[in-house]
Each structure stands twice: as structure tokens, then as C-alpha cells.
Amino acid sequence: MxxxxxxxxxxxxxxxxxxxxxxxxxxxxxxxxxxxxxxxxxxxxxxxIFPRSIGAGEAQRRSEVDGRPVVYWRPGCTYCIRLRLRLGRRARRLHWVNIWRDPAGAAAVRAVNDGNETVPTVVMAGRPHTNPDPDWVREKLSGHPS
The missing domain is CATH 1.20.5 (Single alpha-helices involved in coiled-coils or other helix-helix interfaces)
Incomplete structure (x- = not known):
């Protein structure tokens, strides 16, 4: 904690x-x-500064229903902060999973990053993207309803 x-x-x-x-x-x-x-x-x-985190399982279920991306992050990560700040209000459209609080989230990140807990890892449409450009994420979000 x-x-x-x-x-x-x-x-x-x-x-x-x-x-x-x-x-x-x-x-x-x-x-x-x-x-x-x-x-x-x-x-x-x-x-x-981050939206309320949920568990990896719940994030995956919600993403399957609404099609919104899942972001795996951890506090203190400079790249996570950059992504969060550059997304602005759009950040609330994503499902955020704090890998320090959710072992399943940490395991999901390690599974797609060669055993490393590299964050932010954004999963869109079932495809993981490690440390994507915030502008690219914002562009992808423009197709999703608020």
C-alpha cells in the first residue's frame, strides 16, 4: 500500500x-x-493523477464489452505520467491497471514484454503496444465514443 x-x-x-x-x-x-x-x-x-485503477481481469472484461483500451501502468513511471498528461480528459476513456497493486496485471505485462514489467503497456483490440506515442493513442481513441 x-x-x-x-x-x-x-x-x-x-x-x-x-x-x-x-x-x-x-x-x-x-x-x-x-x-x-x-x-x-x-x-x-x-x-x-491517474484514473482509478481496476484489476486486470475486470479491465479485460470491460474492454471486451466497450472496446476501450487497457493501460497497464505503475506510479512513478515517467512514461506513464507522460501518457496520462498528454491524453488529458481522454485518459478517462481507458481502463487503467496499476501493476504494483494487481499481480495479474504485472503478469500480463511480463507476458508481452519478454518477462519485463515495461509500462505503459496499452492493449488495444487484443494487441499490446509497449510505451506507445501518446499522440498515437489519442488518435486511436478518437474512434471510440466517450
Whole structure:
């Protein structure tokens, strides 16, 4: 449970320490800027920016019914964050599976990536795509209803 929050918590603690030291040196404006930057980094690396994750089995069932892609991801993954941010509101159209919380999701990713847990892995129409270009995913989503 704590694993997805480790990096964001570490960023908040480090940012607080650096901001406090900067403030004590007499630079309150710089300290505020440093703290704000660390808080933004913590937020972007937290699970909060991703739609609610579901299990791999449930995601596959839903995908078969509605035809929407399944995205396997993990917190702290830079490429997952890039995909999520570049998709914007369209990200809610996908079924998200956090492989750190779902062993079946991690196994599905390893099965299509030569035993590696390479994410994001997007499964569209039964075909896996490892770390696809966000623009390509957005283009494919334009054919799916909201």
C-alpha cells in the first residue's frame, strides 16, 4: 500500500528540508518557489493523477464489452505520467491497471514484454503496444465514443 506513495512522500520531505534551509538563510521567496516545485513533482508522481485503477481481469472484461483500451501502468513511471498528461480528459476513456497493486496485471505485462514489467503497456483490440506515442493513442481513441 505504501509503495506507490514512496516517491511523492520522499519529494515532499526533501522539498520541505531544502525550503526550510533556504528560508533560514534569509530567502523566503526562493524557499517558497523550491517548495512549490517539489510539491508539483510529488503531485505528478502520485497515483492521484491517474484514473482509478481496476484489476486486470475486470479491465479485460470491460474492454471486451466497450472496446476501450487497457493501460497497464505503475506510479512513478515517467512514461506513464507522460501518457496520462498528454491524453488529458481522454485518459478517462481507458481502463487503467496499476501493476504494483494487481499481480495479474504485472503478469500480463511480463507476458508481452519478454518477462519485463515495461509500462505503459496499452492493449488495444487484443494487441499490446509497449510505451506507445501518446499522440498515437489519442488518435486511436478518437474512434471510440466517450
Amino acid at each position: 505504501m509503495r506507490p506513495w514512496f516517491l511523492p512522500l520522499l519529494l515532499v520531505l526533501c522539498g520541505s528540508a531544502v525550503a526550510t534551509a533556504t528560508f533560514l538563510r534569509g530567502s523566503p521567496a526562493t524557499a517558497a518557489g523550491v517548495l512549490a516545485a517539489f510539491l508539483v513533482l510529488a503531485g505528478v508522481n502520485s497515483p492521484l
